[in-house]
Amino acid sequence: MADTSATMEASYMQPPRGIENDSFGSSQLKRHFLAVSACFALSGFAALVYQTAWMRQFAIVFGTAHLAVATVLAAYMAGLALGAYLIGRLMHRIRRPLLTYAVLEAGIATCALAIPWVLAGIRWLQVVILGGQAAPPDSAGFMQTAFYTSVAFIALAAPTAFMGATLPLLARYAVQRDQQVGPRIGLLYGLNTAGAVAGVILAGYLLVPNFGLFGTVLTGVAANFLVFLIASGLSRGAEAAQSVSNRTVKSASDANRAWRWMLPLIAVSGANAFYLEVLWSRLLNHVFGGTLIAFTTMLATFLVGIAIGGSVGGRFAKTKQRAGYTFALAQVAIAIGSLTTYLLIDTIVPTSADLAQSILMAAIIMLPSTIFIGATFPLAVRNVVIDERDATVGTARVYAWNTVGAIFGALLAGFYLIPALGFSLSAKASGLVSLLLAFASLLFLCDKMRTQLVSLGIAIIAVALFYDAPRPENLLRAAVNYGGKEVNEIFYAVGRSATVMVLDVDGRFEMRSDGLPESTIYRIGSPPSKHSQYWLTALPAIARPEADDLLMIGLGGGVALEALPDTLATIDVIEIEPEVVAANDALAELRRRNPFEDERIRLVINDARSALSLTSKTYDIIVSQPSHPWTAGASHLYTREFLQLAKSHMNDNGVFLQWINAQYVNEELLKTLAATMADVFSNVRLYQPLPNVLLFLGANGTLDIETEIVQSKSLAEFAHNDYRQVGIASAEDIASALMLDNDRLRLFAAGAIINTDNRNMLATHSLPRGDGMGAVGLRDLLRSRDALLHRDGTAIGHLGDQLDYGYIATQLVQTRFEQRAFELARTFNGSSVQYLIDGIGYASFGQSAQAQQAFAEAVRLDATDAAATFSLIKPYLGQIGTAQSYTRLEAAAAALPASALAVVRGWQAGQRGDWEMLRSLDAELADIRATDLWYPIGAKLRVDWRLAFAQSSTDSGYGQQGLELLDGVLAFYWNFDLYVLRAACAFVADKPQAFLESAWWASELVASKVDKAVEGKYAFSQAEYATTASRLLGLSREIERSGGAGGLSSRALQVLGMLNDTVHRMQQLAATN
Structure with missing residues (x-):
């Protein structure tokens, strides 16, 4: 045994085989080292390609709730630490480190190829263990957390452990002399990180958008196998294998006591580095908008700094003492960089949406600190390692401790510290940690540093007492230009996944998530309106009036929940960010309606996909209004697989509604979403209630809303007041919003790419700057298939004159679809309807003379057209029956239907101040249909006499009645006189x-x-x-x-x-x- 040990120790002291013998010169050695270094850069490339793809693949299964994302990230990093630890323990058994490295690279590639099958198994196991729950569960349940943690680690343990083992393993090959410890480790670390930069850029900018997740993984696999081939070939020519006994390695490590201090310090340093990364990412999301490009750019910038720092830091790591002192200086520099950039961050917010400006900002913020963060690793290795014999074990230990620290830093930052402290205190805390690390480094790693310790102590106290950076308001509001509008903050909170703000912007509340618009919320006392978000629940509920159970995906501002019909029994709402709920709570007393007062609503804090996977509950209506499709928390809710999941949770006659904003998509993406809906549902329609708002309605049963309303009058009988309050009272209101019926939607989407989990086009190609089609581009794109303009053979074509197109035109003009109204008129070419619609259009532009000519022509063509006749005589209502009247005017008035004549008589009574007469007409005025063009005047007359009675009798009850009547009108007719009248009623009603x-x-x-x-x-x-x-x-x-x-x-x-x-x-x- 002694002889064996002596032989091994002697072998250890000899030059490595094939390196310093005559047949293998130093120039060839350098070439081999350069080749190995290139391989290691390629390894870093593959690792970040995998991370980019895997984070999205795992999010599909686990969901994007912060707990799930953090669990996957922790499992990934834990595998790296485990690999470094194990290779350090097993290194004495490895004779050929370069060949072992090659085998590990092949192992990574093999594991990567197996990940899709592993995820399929996890999905199955998830349903078996956690599925079948009676209702969608919250994300914070113990079983769910334990399951995610365990399976994520098991799934990623092998490939990430192999990754974590590579740097310590190559340290064995690369370091031959003591002087090489710092420089060589730093160089390898820097090159590996530089490869990672290339990997994340290529994956984010090219691979994921164009080849999907699996294509991205295959690129990483190809890189790993290429490394395997190169490294295995090199190992045959120059293998730096060294036979080191366990005793010798242990002796070398134990001789260095510095690791007792350095390892905890590098762990805390790693924690602080990832704390800063999370902080910077959260801040820069307000500029980049949470896109894949944003993730790519921020991570690449962070890694660029690490790569530079690692390479440069190694040059200062020549001796232990120098390394310890430089480590302390690096920590001071990190503190200065992070604290200074946070102070200046509000002054460098880009003035435009130019990507180059945003990248420059990210570089200015991150690089000053990340360069020094990168330098800490080779400095720590040099401080721990005594000489070249200890390089492998020392590198492994530093890597493992640093990675474990990073795990805790990322988890603590995202879960607790940043949400609890906010951005400013988080920046201050990170700077203090860096200064404390510098102080501890000087105290425990360096000798005779009393002056420096005193100076650092003073600096720490000064920062703790006096550093008070303001919140970066320009940054937090960078996503929107308010154009000089008055803006007041109502709510602000840094959540686990997003920063949530509610701002009072020119009288309305706007909810923003990481600066992106989520919802507009009206104040208490506001009149009803045709708010697009009301349609999210109203449209599917009208399509299925018998519905009992509704699921809302995404709470947002809660506006869609303000007008739910009483017929619904249960309403489940899934929201991923708790602070969005808190923001709604903060508005409870300020908003027009507080949806949380509805006891039917049940809130679930979870990722929608994960929550649905774990429940057996089914719904009659599912409404999907998550955040924008490019954001990490919502992107996977626009794919075919999610639609299929939602469909599996719908009852037989259920309906599904999907929201999208036209400002953020182009023609290709809109067709992709349409094709995806059509691929999953047998019947799909596209509605456009307001210019930029698109609602896809899907079902496997029938969708013939307008016909059902016309034939059954169901809307007039069902939840009448609920829908009037949101501007829907007739089939015409639905028909005016119909853009594509099922047949035309399928023609529109023919040949488009299906949006899938693997290739999520909406996640990677959306236009977060709002420079998509918009209202004009959308109109031009859909004009040729518009179901309202080309009615023959469409869902509403057979209704013919059962629809009131004059009323439809008023709604189009009112909702800024003037061009569509003009084109609708052309479909009635030469008829009275054409001139009626033209007159309505002219009137909307204040062109009274042209409007009168159009109405006169409509009456000439069809004297029985009551809408045209009333529109023609409307300016002269006060003259009818008076000396100023004339025969043609009287004749036209006499030809009106009874309800319109009641308006004429009521107008005359109002002019005379005959309120009793006007009161006697109330029943007739109440019978006017909402689609009659004299409806708003009838409603005004009904309010006039009540207001007069209230003023004469001081009975505020009449004022309240007037308010209620007007609130049943204003969502259809946005009329100045009616708003003023409402103000008067509100005044007398106190x-x-x-x-x-x-x-x-x-x-x-x-x-x-x-x-x-x-x-x-x-x-x-x-x-x-x-x-x-x-x-x-x-x-x-x-x-x-x-x-x-x-x-x-x-x-x-x-x-x-x-x-x-x-x-x-x-x-x-x-x-x-």
């Missing part, structure tokens, strides 16, 4: 909030007309100028009088400012005209 909001909406409507007038798209008449300005000033005076001793509230001042500004702009416009 509803100050409703008064202020009515005044605000009245002013905003006028302001939009002024904007159109400035653009030459609206013409104010002199009478309209005078009456409108007078009423706005009247509202202003009433607000000023309401102040009392306590003064005006902030909202009252805001509304007052809006009113006065609008009047001022009108006066300027009148002066220029």
Whole structure:
């Protein structure tokens, strides 16, 4: 035994076989080392290619809840640490390290090829162990957490352990002399990281978008096998194998006591590095928008700094003492870099959406610190390693401790510290940790550093007491240009997966997630409106009036939950970010309706895909309105596999609704989403209630909403008030939003790429800057297949004159579809309907004379057209029955239907102040259909007499009745007179909030007309100028009088400012005209 030991020790001291003998010169040795270094760079390339793909593949199974993502990341890094630890323990048994390295690379490739089957097994096991729950579960359950942790580690243990073993293994080959420890380790570390930079850039910018996840993995596999071939070939020519006894290795390690301090220090340093990475990523998401490109760019920038630092740091790691001192200096530099860049971050926010500017910002923020972070690794290795004999074990130990620290840093940062401390305190805490690490390094690793210790101590105290960086407001709001609007913060929180803000922007609440718009929420007292988010629940509920159970994916601002029909029994809402729920809670007393007051709603905090996978519950309606399709938390909710999962949780006659915004997609992506919906559901429609809002409605049963409403009158009988409050009261309201029926949607989507988990086009090709098609591009794209314009053979074509196209035109014009209304008129070429619609269009632009000519022509062509007749005589209602009237006017009025005649008589009674007469007409006025063009005037008359009674009797109940009547109209007809009338009713009903909001909406409507007038798209008449300005000033005076001793509230001042500004702009416009 002694002889064997002596032989092994003697062998250890001899030059490595094939390196310093005559047949293998130093120049050839250098070439071999360069080749090995290139291999190791290629290994880093493959590793980051895998990480980019695997994080997305695992998210498909585990979901994107922060717990699941963090679990996968921790398992990945734990495997790296395990590999480094094991290779350090087993190194004395390895005779040919280069060949072993080659085999490990082949093992990584083999494991990567097996990952899809491993994930399929995990998915099956997940359902077996955790599935079948009665309702979608939260993500924080113990069993779910334990399952994710264990299977993620098992799935990734082999390939990541192989990765973690490679650097210590190559240290055995590369380090032949003591002087090479720092430089060679630093060089290998830097080259490996440089390869990682190339891997993440290639994967994020090219491979994932164009070849999908599996194609990306295959690229990594090819790189690994290439390394295997090169390294195995090199091992035959120059294998730096060394026979080192276990005793010798142990002796070399134990002789160095520095590791007792350095290893904990490098662990904390690793934790702080990943803490900073999470912090920077969270901050820069507000600039980059959470895209794959954002992830790629931020990670690549981080790694560039690490690569530079690793390579340069090794040059300063010549001796243990110097390495320890330089390690301390590096920590000081990290602190200075991170604290300074956070102070300056708000001054370098890009002024445009240019990617180059964003990349430059990321470099300015990250590189000053990451270069020094990268330098710490070779410095730590040099400090731990005594000489070349200890290089492998020392490298393994440092790598393992550093990686374990990184695990804790990433988990603590994402789960606890950053959400608890916020951004500013997190930056301060990280800087203090770096300074404390520097202090500890000088104290325990260096001799005679009293002056430096005192200086550092003072610096630590100074930072702790005086460093007070403000929150980077410009950065947090970088995603939106508010254009000088008044902006006030209502809610702010740094959540686990997103930063959530609620801002009061010009009178409305806007919820933002990492700066991206999520929802607009109206204030308490606001009038009803045709809010696009109301359609998310209203449209499928109208399609399935018998529905009992609804699932909403994505809470957002909760607006879609404000108008749920009473017929629904249960409403489950899945939201991934708890702070979104908290933001809604913060608005509970400020918003028009608080959805959480509805006891049917059950909130689930989880990733929707994961939650659905674990429940057996089925639904009649599933509404998917997650965040934008490029964001990490939502991208996997737009794929075929998710739609199939949702479909499996739908009852037999269930419906599925998918939201998308046209600003963020181009023609290719819209066709892809349409094709994906059509691939999963047998019947699909596309609705467009507002210019940029697209709603795909899918079902395996029938979808014939308009026909069912016309034939059964179901909408008038079912949840009547619920839908009137959101602007839906008839088949015409649905038909006006129908863009593509099932047949035309399939023609539109023919040949498009299906959006899949493997190749998620919407995740990689969406347009987060909002420079997609938009309303105009969408109109041009869909015009040739528009179901409303080309009715023959479509879902509404057979309804013919059962639909009121005059009313449809008013809704189109009101919702800014003027061009579509014009084209609708052309489909009735030469008929009274064409001229009726043209007249409605002219009137919307303030062109009264042209409107009257069009209405007159419509009546000439069809004297029985009541809508055209009423529109023609509407400006003269006050003259009918008076001396100013004339025969043709009287004749036209006499030809009107009874409900329209009731409006004429009511108008005359109102002019006379005969409120009792007007009151006697109330029942007739109440019978007017919402689609009749005289409906808003009938509603106004019903309110007029109530308002008069309220003012004369001081009975506020009449004012409340008037409010309720108007709230049943304003979602259909956005009318200035009705908003002013609502303000009056609110005043007498003692509803100050409703008064202020009515005044605000009245002013905003006028302001939009002024904007159109400035653009030459609206013409104010002199009478309209005078009456409108007078009423706005009247509202202003009433607000000023309401102040009392306590003064005006902030909202009252805001509304007052809006009113006065609008009047001022009108006066300027009148002066220029």
